[in-house]
Amino acid sequence: METHVTSPHAREFPVLHGRVTRLDRGWSTVLLDDGQVARVRNIGVEIAVGDMVTISSDGERIDFVDPRRSALTRRQSFEGARGVRQIVASNIDIVFLVHAVNAPLNQRRLERELVLAFDSGAQPVVILTKSDTVDADEVAKVRSSLSEVALDVEVIALSSRSGAGVERVRELAVEGITVAFIGASGVGKSTLVNALVGHEVQRTAEVREDDQRGRHTTVAAELIALPGGAWLLDTPGLRAVTLWTSGIGIERAFRDVFDIAEKCRFRDCKHLDEPDCAVTAAIASGELAEIRLESMRRLVAEELSVEEEQVERERAQDRRGFRRPRLPKT
Ligand SMILES: Nc1nc2c(ncn2[C@@H]2O[C@H](COP(=O)(O)OP(=O)(O)OP(=O)(O)O)[C@@H](O)[C@H]2O)c(=O)[nH]1
Ligand SMILES: [Mg+2]
Structure with missing residues (x-):
């Protein structure tokens, strides 16, 4: 007679593993490794589009989220969401920061996006869309303005309408990698996805005639398979690029300021009225634009207030008894 030994750890059901392609009010759409699609509840776990997940054996909910290798994270921007984060895109390799060439130039917004992008762990690339709407000189002008703040970052000008420049995005979105599009509403993210x-x-919609602003056409982030084997994450236009606590983001995005600050006499120089401050000297000589320093200060302050909000939130939860104090085991 044959002996059968069943491991106590053997699973009764096969493990269901896959990637979250969409989130809708507490439900995740998961593309399973075997190609099937599952709709499952998100209970008790923080889920983001792009996550790799394991589904419970009854197929009802997400049991486990694989450690994220990158995550584009911002602070929730709605009222009452102090100290709460939102993961806009997870497990991405490149984050495309999308701006439209014919909309008012927004260096400050790009700075914020760069902080989030550098902090995400993915590589940022700037895309300048709608190059067909202006002449080549104007494209060059906007490109160089964006490059002033996007240091060491590639800027791709393109038109989804004529197809000019789109090839470069295809070259970067190679098989197996995941790219995400982030930007204001109406800049042409979904139109580029379709191209x-x-x-x-993806559905797209006309921008408003007067100010070129979009109508928030895309309402949920969605992971889309590209013909070449890459994954593309289209996101709804962000109204506000709010910072989350940053690791290296601010330092990377403001490399120019940090490089100059290396030469200050004092290591903890605040660049106010300290003697031998290289930063104020660089501003005085025109080497550094004052607005860069102001901008950086604003973002550092914002990040500090997010940290404070988080601490405050945890305290409030403790007070409400959401989290039991750890008692020593008896
Ligand atoms: N001329 C021109 N128009 C474009 C181009 N790309 C997008 N558009 C137009 O811009 C408008 C907005 O495009 P969408 O793709 O919906 O913008 P979006 O960034 O996805 O916007 P949200 O989903 O609201 O965040 C549409 O009318 C597009 O046809 C382009 O390269 N050239
Ligand atoms: Mg869209």
Whole structure:
């Protein structure tokens, strides 16, 4: 007679593992490793589009989220969400920061996006869309303005309408990698998705005539398969690029200021009225634009207030008894 030994750890059901392609009010759409699609509840776990997840054996909910190798995270911007984060995109390799060439130039917004992008662990690339709407000189002008703040970052000018420049995005979105599009509403993220896929997968809508602002057409982040084998994450236009606590983001995004500050006499120089401050000297000589320093200060302060909000939030939760104090084991 044959002996059968069943491991006490053997699973009764096969493990269901896959990637979250969409979130809708507490439900995740998961593309399973075997190609099937599952809709499961998100209970008790923080889920983001792009996450790799394991589904419970009854197929009802997400049990486990694989450690994220990168995550684009911002502070929730709605009222009452102090100290709460939102993961906009997870497990991404490149984050494209999308701006429209014919909309008012926004260096300050780009600075914020760069902080989030550098902190995410993915590589930022700037995309300048709608190059068909202005002449080549104007494209060059806007490109160089954006490059002033996007240090060491590639800027791709393109038109989803004519197709000019789109090839460079295809070159970067190689098989197996995940790219995300982030930007204000109406800059043309979904139109570019459609150009890359080759047919309409995402809905798009006209911008407002007077100020070129969009109508928040895309309402949920969605992971889309590209023909070449890459994954593309289209996101709804962000109204506000709010910072989350940053690791290296501010330092990377403001490399120019940090490089100059290396030469200050004091290591903890605040660049106010300290003697031998290299930063104030660089501003006086025109080497550094004062607005860069102001901008950086604002972001550092914002980040500090997010940290304070988090501490305050944890305290409030403790007070409400959401989290039991750890008692020593008896
Ligand atoms: N001329 C021109 N128009 C473009 C181009 N790309 C996008 N548009 C137009 O810009 C408008 C907004 O495009 P969408 O793709 O919906 O913008 P979005 O960034 O996805 O906006 P949200 O989903 O609201 O965040 C549409 O009318 C597009 O046709 C382009 O390269 N050239
Ligand atoms: Mg869209």
